[in-house]
Amino acid sequence: MAQTALPASRNSANPLNLKKWLGVSPFFxxxxxxxxxxxxRLMIDAFLDTQGRFTFANLxxxxxxxxxxxxxxxxxxxxxxxxxxxxxxxxxLAYSVTIGGLPKALRSMLVTFSAVASNFAxxxxxxxxxxxxxxxxxxxxxxxxxxxxNIYTAGFNLYSFAGLSLTYMxxxxxxxxxxxxxxxxxxxxEWREAAENLGATVFQYWWHIALPILMPSILGTMxxxxxxxxxxxxxxxxxxxxxxxxxxxxLRAQISGDVLHNPSLGYAMAVGMIIIxxxxxxxxxxxQSRSERWLK
Amino acid sequence: MAYLSLSNISKQFADAVVVQDFNLxxxxxxxxxxxxxxxxxxxxxxxxxxxxxxxxxxxxxLDGANITDKAPNQRNVGMIFQAYALFPNMTVSxxxxxxxxxxxxxESAVKERIAEMLSLIHLEKHADKxxxxxxxxxxxxxxxxxxxxxxPQVLLLDEPLSALDAKIRVSLRSEIRAIQKxxxxxxxxxxxxxxxALSISDRIVVMYEGKVEQVGTPFEIYNFPKTxxxxxxxxxxxxxxAEMVDPAKGVxxxxxxxxxxxxxVEGQKKGDKVAIAIRPERFSFASEQKKANIVDCKxxxxxxxxxxxxxxxxxxxxxxxxxxxxxxxxxxxxxxxKSQVTCSREAVLxxxxx
Amino acid sequence: xxxxxxxxxxxxxxxxxARDRVGDLWSWFxxxxxxxxxxxxxxxxxxxxxxxxxxxxxxxxxxxxxADPGFLKTFVYSNILAVITILVGLLLVxxxxxxxRLRLPEARRVVExxxxxxIVIPAIVMGFGLVAVYGAPIKIPFTSxxxxxxxxxxxxxxxxxxxxxxxxxxxxxxxxxxDTGMRTIDVRTLTEAAQSLGASWTTxxxxxxxxxxxxxxxxxxxxxxxxxxxxxxxxxxxxxxAFSPYLWLLGQHKAYEPAALSFASFLLIWASMGIIQIVxxxxxxxxxxx
Numbered sequence: 014m015a016q017t018a019l020p021a022s023r024n025s026a027n028p029l030n031l032k033k034w035l036g037v038s039p040f041f042x043x044x045x046x047x048x049x050x051x052x053x054r055l056m057i058d059a060f061l062d063t064q065g066r067f068t069f070a071n072l073x074x075x076x077x078x079x080x081x082x083x084x085x086x087x088x089x090x091x092x093x094x095x096x097x098x099x100x101x102x103x104x105x106l107a108y109s110v111t112i113g114g115l116p117k118a119l120r121s122m123l124v125t126f127s128a129v130a131s132n133f134a135x136x137x138x139x140x141x142x143x144x145x146x147x148x149x150x151x152x153x154x155x156x157x158x159x160x161x162x163n164i165y166t167a168g169f170n171l172y173s174f175a176g177l178s179l180t181y182m183x184x185x186x187x188x189x190x191x192x193x194x195x196x197x198x199x200x201x202x203e204w205r206e207a208a209e210n211l212g213a214t215v216f217q218y219w220w221h222i223a224l225p226i227l228m229p230s231i232l233g234t235m236x237x238x239x240x241x242x243x244x245x246x247x248x249x250x251x252x253x254x255x256x257x258x259x260x261x262x263x264l265r266a267q268i269s270g271d272v273l274h275n276p277s278l279g280y281a282m283a284v285g286m287i288i289i290x291x292x293x294x295x296x297x298x299x300x301q302s303r304s305e306r307w308l309k
Numbered sequence: 310m311a312y313l314s315l316s317n318i319s320k321q322f323a324d325a326v327v328v329q330d331f332n333l334x335x336x337x338x339x340x341x342x343x344x345x346x347x348x349x350x351x352x353x354x355x356x357x358x359x360x361x362x363x364x365x366x367x368x369x370x371l372d373g374a375n376i377t378d379k380a381p382n383q384r385n386v387g388m389i390f391q392a393y394a395l396f397p398n399m400t401v402s403x404x405x406x407x408x409x410x411x412x413x414x415x416e417s418a419v420k421e422r423i424a425e426m427l428s429l430i431h432l433e434k435h436a437d438k439x440x441x442x443x444x445x446x447x448x449x450x451x452x453x454x455x456x457x458x459x460x461p462q463v464l465l466l467d468e469p470l471s472a473l474d475a476k477i478r479v480s481l482r483s484e485i486r487a488i489q490k491x492x493x494x495x496x497x498x499x500x501x502x503x504x505x506a507l508s509i510s511d512r513i514v515v516m517y518e519g520k521v522e523q524v525g526t527p528f529e530i531y532n533f534p535k536t537x538x539x540x541x542x543x544x545x546x547x548x549x550x551a552e553m554v555d556p557a558k559g560v561x562x563x564x565x566x567x568x569x570x571x572x573x574v575e576g577q578k579k580g581d582k583v584a585i586a587i588r589p590e591r592f593s594f595a596s597e598q599k600k601a602n603i604v605d606c607k608x609x610x611x612x613x614x615x616x617x618x619x620x621x622x623x624x625x626x627x628x629x630x631x632x633x634x635x636x637x638x639x640x641x642x643x644x645x646x647k648s649q650v651t652c653s654r655e656a657v658l659x660x661x662x663x
Numbered sequence: 664x665x666x667x668x669x670x671x672x673x674x675x676x677x678x679x680x681a682r683d684r685v686g687d688l689w690s691w692f693x694x695x696x697x698x699x700x701x702x703x704x705x706x707x708x709x710x711x712x713x714x715x716x717x718x719x720x721x722x723x724x725x726x727x728x729x730a731d732p733g734f735l736k737t738f739v740y741s742n743i744l745a746v747i748t749i750l751v752g753l754l755l756v757x758x759x760x761x762x763x764r765l766r767l768p769e770a771r772r773v774v775e776x777x778x779x780x781x782i783v784i785p786a787i788v789m790g791f792g793l794v795a796v797y798g799a800p801i802k803i804p805f806t807s808x809x810x811x812x813x814x815x816x817x818x819x820x821x822x823x824x825x826x827x828x829x830x831x832x833x834x835x836x837x838x839x840x841x842d843t844g845m846r847t848i849d850v851r852t853l854t855e856a857a858q859s860l861g862a863s864w865t866t867x868x869x870x871x872x873x874x875x876x877x878x879x880x881x882x883x884x885x886x887x888x889x890x891x892x893x894x895x896x897x898x899x900x901x902x903x904x905a906f907s908p909y910l911w912l913l914g915q916h917k918a919y920e921p922a923a924l925s926f927a928s929f930l931l932i933w934a935s936m937g938i939i940q941i942v943x944x945x946x947x948x949x950x951x952x953x
Contacts, residue, residue, distance in 0.1 A: 036762035037770050040755055044777045047827040051792025052784050058795065102700075105693040113690025121940065123694070126701050128936040129929070132889045136910045137925035141704040144711040144922055151707035183704065186697075203394035206361055207452075209381040210388040211408030211459055221407070225398040244785030247895040251911050261787050265900075268791050283788045290783045298779070306441065307397040 056287070059280035071281035081263065081282060088260040089289075091174060092242035095181040100235040102182070103189025111197040124194065127187030134184040139251035142180045146171045172253045180252060181245065185238050192237070196230040196304070226307060233300030240293040244286070260286060311370075312337035312495055313358075313463055318367035320353055327353050329519045331367070335497070340489055342498045342506040345516035346542070351499045354516075355465050358497065359388050371462060387456030391468040393448040395440040401451050402427070402436045408459035426454035429488060446477040453485065457492070464489065464496040470505065482509055503543045507531065515539045532588075537660040540586045547589060547629045548660070553581040559654070561585060564625025566604050570657035577659075584660045589619070589632035591656035594642075595649035602654065608646045622650065705929055712922035724919035725927070731920070733909055738892075741906035744822070745891035748829040749884045752837045755830070756883070760841050761872065764850050778835040786832060790900035797824050821901060828897045833887040840886065844879025878942045885935040893928070 062068040075081055110120035133141075145152050148165060156162045170176055200223055208218040246261040255262050260282065268279030311334030318331040328350040335341050343351035356362045358369060360381030368377045376384050395404050405426050409419045427433045430450040440448055449469055456464060466485070470478040486509040489496050500506050506513050507527040515522040515530060515538070523535045534540035541548065551563035556577040559570040563585065570585070577583065595603050609628065610621040618641065620631045631650060633639075642648050715724040728734060763770050784792075797814045814820030850872060857867045873880075895907035910928075914921040 033767050034770070036766060037759050037774070040759040040774065040777075043755055043827075043830075044780075047793070047824075048777070048781060048784065048789070048831050051789060051796045052780075054796050055788060055792045102693075102697070106697045109690035109694045109697075113693075114687060115690050115694055119694065123697065125933075125936050125940045128939070129933050130701060132886070132893065132932050132936065133929060135893045135895055136907050136914070137708075137893070137928040138704075140910075140914055140921050140925040141708045141929075145704040145707035151710055152703065183700070186700075201392065201394065203390045203392055204396060206359075206381070207388065207390060207394040207396070207455075208407070209361075210359060210386070211455070212382050212411045213407075214382060217411060222396050222398065226396075240783070244787070246785070246787045247893075247907070251895070251914070261785065264787060264791075279791070283791065286785060286788060287783065290785060294779060294783050307439075 055280045056284050058277055059284045061277050063275055063277070071277045072284070074278055075281055075285050084258050084260045084263040085285065087258060088243055091178055091181065091259060092239045094178050095185045095242045096235045096238035099182050099185025099238050100189050100231065103186035104193055104231060106186065107190045107193035107197055111194055112200065123190060127190045130187040131184045135247040136251040138180060138183055139248055142171060142252065146176065146179070172256060177249055177252060177257060180248060181242050185242060188238060188241060189234055192234045193230065196227060200226065229300040229304035233297045233304065236293045236296040236300065240290050240297070243293065244290055311335055312372060314370040316368050318354065318357060318364050318369070320357065320362060321365045327519050331521060333514060333524065335495060337495055338493045340486065340496045340498065340509065340511045342500060342510040342513045343516055344500060344503060344506040344513050346501055349516040350519040351516050352467055355467055355497060355499050358463070359386055359465050360384050385461050386463045386465055387459055387461035389452050389456055389466040389469045391471050393452045395448055395451055397440050400437050400439055401432065404451055405455045405458050407455065422458050426458045430454045445473050446481055449473065449481060453488070462495065464494050466496065466498045468499055468501070515542065534658065537584055540658065540660055545589055545630065546586050548584060548586045549627045551583055551585045553577045553579055553583050555579065564627055566625040568602050568657050569654045570659055571654040572657065572659050586658040586660055587629070587652060587656055589630040591652045592631040592650045593633065595651045598651070600651045600653045602657065603649055603651045606648055606650050608642050608644055608648060611641060611644060708922050708926045712919060712926050715919040724923035728920035728923045737904050737906040737909035740904050741892045744826055744829065745888045748826050748833060748891050749887045751826060751830045752833055752883065752887055753880060756837050756841045760838065760845055761850060764845055765854060778838050781831050781834045786896040789828060789831060790897035793824055793828050794900060815901070821903060825897060825901050825903055829891050829894060832894065833890050836886045837883040840879045840883035841876065844876045848875045882939045882943050885939050889932050889935055
């Protein structure tokens, strides 16, 4: 290193600082080239009409076009349902292997399988559910032959809202388990003992202390689950072939130019999606930081 | 009848017996410490009183009522934990008022009691703060107030000072003792720090490997330890192997040096090997005053500890520590000198063989 | 002594556990429900895949599936791409994470925002974004000087872009894996200790940092692998011969082979996650949905 008259200081005007940022520049360059700019490009193009002029028309369509609005609503509904359902189910599962006191080996298995399940999403998951609850699926057959219940005549359809939600749950609740298990570990045993010592029943302990402490974590993770479901594409596509018009599928259809030659409308839909995802993710991050502050 | 009575208590986990033959009667308003190293069973015993562990055998009686099988939220005991255990989602006031609100006391009474407790621990200005905004010492005081707000019959403290800085430890332990005296509440204090136990207890129960070694006042425990463990654990101590010469007169020989002891242990015969112990502060230089035992020694090392000067001497072949008060005008011998030290017959303790 | 001790101990223990008993029942209920939910679809897939031959159990579906030339071609393709993606990811993340810990803690926030952004932007949006930007010829900004033709016009260009896309998808997981590893081994202290003993930068990185990061690197690599092989969104937008689009297509006109391949996928992922569990001692990671 060249000898300088002045020692390196933390002064941001010092040219040495610029050299420091050089170290992370490949990362930033990568991010700009392949994440930030492509996304920005789409978002900018959302404001262009078919002749390339600036317009709000595409964005306006998000609120006016009934197909698009119903697409968003459908995605929001599925995401909310699977976030809530996956959240609750995942919470109880995480509870059972932490505070619930099941053997350590069971916890380890649950964690591994949760990692597997959340990675299994996409085409194989869709096929697995078809084999389970499709018209000739295993469970469908068992219910029909053993219990005499034909779920399909009763109105169930795997390729519908209910079916997709059920399928999404397969990767939603494992995500909840993986995040909540450490959070439940952080519940100190002494809190329960102190509460009991002061006269509280188990229920009162949960109601006044444990649940309030866990709520930011639980809610935050549900936000994450929401975002997770909202942005999912592959599973739905493989399962329903595009027949269920959730927003991701609708987006693909729009941009791939099947219907109208207005890819900008698709880009506008992407903008809407990004905003919803961002709100959800920010909710998750904010709530996580709140819970960390309390559990210091 | 004693206010709090533990009779024939024992606790077994799987294949390990953690507490055995524990018998203790505690009077109302008494401050008792359970003192011992990690794993001696003191915390387990405390938790049995609190109801978090069930005794394998024995009974616990509080104010005449047998509470052995009562659930922890049915006993009226207050517990203070080492890790404070304040509820992080509640303010100081809410923490303190928790027990009362669970009991559905009228809100005005609750508010009054909270104010009373806050002034007791001198944290009135922090009523609306959350635990993460408080220091360790403050949190522990809030924990104390929270337990006391419920008007418990017994206060149980599980190493409450271990997680705190040294200075806070000293001031907080006096504060705890002062509050306990003022309220006249019975208390059991678990600690591994003998200085803590000695300074604030009415009585100390020294425990080791699940058994009670000795029960007594701090004075008794320190000056008249009954077993080698108690002697070693509480305060510094010199120990040595010696041989019994004359059991009737209490004459023993260590490394050819003769000592006379006023303490006798039954069943000793001439020729038996015994363990003797002498507290460092019981030695003095023979040139100053002569007591019953006068022995030759050699000065090995001198360490200046402030108010105390610790001199390492060799008597016979054994090293002993001798503590003497600092006196700027006293001329101390030099290292390597030969000298004479003296101690009384009562100072030579003969310990139970383990 | 108390010969009665064990008997009384057992009795008391039984009584005091009565309260815990109910808790256990509740836990077992949820756990078994969870096991059911996990296992049934997998079992159904397996069962279906074994029944290609009427009335008997056979591995025919597997044989046919693996023998299909399309399978080999796409599987190999995805694997190769996965390996390259892993290398790119490591090359990006490890030095950056190290640099931040050692020299530039201020950059940490920014890097974390970027990884969060990678989560916020759904794969489908990113796929189209990449096409929009790289599907057009690359020009010097604000001029009409053309540097190259659209990258997506050539297979090499397409592969390049899609590897970058995969890397972005895997970035959050790779970063979290490596970053956690660096924190656990306290890279800063290790580096300072090594420097005080006279080690050069190469020695430090090669002989101290990397070996200690083995678990994190393996973990990140396996997660990336699972993501790339299972990726279908960007792959189908860019029309590359990847494994998952192939699997989807197969499912359009065959029944048993897709089931066989799906089950095989599951086994592969299970093996990967199992290895990660063992190697990291339980720090499992979840991928998002795709």
